[in-house]
Amino acid sequence: DIQMTQSPSSLSASVGDRVTITCRASQSISSYLNWYQQKPGKAPKLLIYAASSLQSGVPSRFSGSGSGTDFTLTISSLQPEDFATYYCQQSYSTPPFFGPGTKVDIK
Amino acid sequence: EVQLVESGGGLVQPGGSLRLSCAASGFTFSSYWMSWVRQAPGKGLEWVANIKQDGSEKYYVDSVKGRFTISRDNAKNSLYLQMNSLRAEDTAVYYCARWTMIVVVITTYAFDIWGQGTMVTVSS
Numbered sequence: 001d002i003q004m005t006q007s008p009s010s011l012s013a014s015v016g017d018r019v020t021i022t023c024r025a026s027q028s029i030s031s032y033l034n035w036y037q038q039k040p041g042k043a044p045k046l047l048i049y050a051a052s053s054l055q056s057g058v059p060s061r062f063s064g065s066g067s068g069t070d071f072t073l074t075i076s077s078l079q080p081e082d083f084a085t086y087y088c089q090q091s092y093s094t095p096p097f098f099g100p101g102t103k104v105d106i107k
Numbered sequence: 108e109v110q111l112v113e114s115g116g117g118l119v120q121p122g123g124s125l126r127l128s129c130a131a132s133g134f135t136f137s138s139y140w141m142s143w144v145r146q147a148p149g150k151g152l153e154w155v156a157n158i159k160q161d162g163s164e165k166y167y168v169d170s171v172k173g174r175f176t177i178s179r180d181n182a183k184n185s186l187y188l189q190m191n192s193l194r195a196e197d198t199a200v201y202y203c204a205r206w207t208m209i210v211v212v213i214t215t216y217a218f219d220i221w222g223q224g225t226m227v228t229v230s231s
Contacts, residue, residue, distance in 0.1 A: 098151060
């Protein structure tokens with residue numbers, strides 16, 4: 001099974017900050033990497049698929065990059081509605097495990 | 108509107124059983140892989156099971172193999188999760204999610220539609 005790790009586990013940031021979250025796979029997964037956003041008490045929402053493709057309706061301040069084992073999610077200018085927990089997930093093979101999450105809260 | 112609505116959660120004793128349902132609407136249910144994903148209180152997301160469009164392929168996380176069964180009824184646009192021999196560690200919000208094939212430079216899959224979740228509590 002392919003295990004996913006994320007760093008940091010949490011971060012504090014201010015509105016307008018540039019935020020970067022890192023995800024690492026235990027083996028190469030090419031570009032088979034998705035990112036999700038989850039707000040408290042809500043279902044997750046797909047942000048990015050195939051490492052760098054933006055899901056329809058997602059603001060362009062979100063971007064993804066990477067391939068192989070190392071990936072990043074970047075929020076170019078953090079907005080109040082972006083305070084949430086972010087999960088990466090590999091779609092290279094079954095089981096499609098998620099990373100442990102990165103909580104972004106207000107500084 | 109594309110929608111998934113889960114039901115069937117509740118409080119059950121250890122060793123008991125529960126059947127979750129997910130009603131799909133707004134898309135051609137029979138054309139998609141479907142999944143269950145769970146989230147224990149205060150914890151991260153855990154994929155539980157997948158089922159192919161026609162039900163011919165099913166996959167499970169190791170911790171539920173032999174206890175949980177995923178199934179679907181395409182005529183009723185419904186997904187199910189039969190949970191037996193429940194344990195305290197199965198306590199979680201259970202989400203129904205659509206596992207959608209997306210073709211870009213690669214052909215990949217993602218959970219693009221999610222239900223609101225149903226809470227399962229296993230406790231005596």
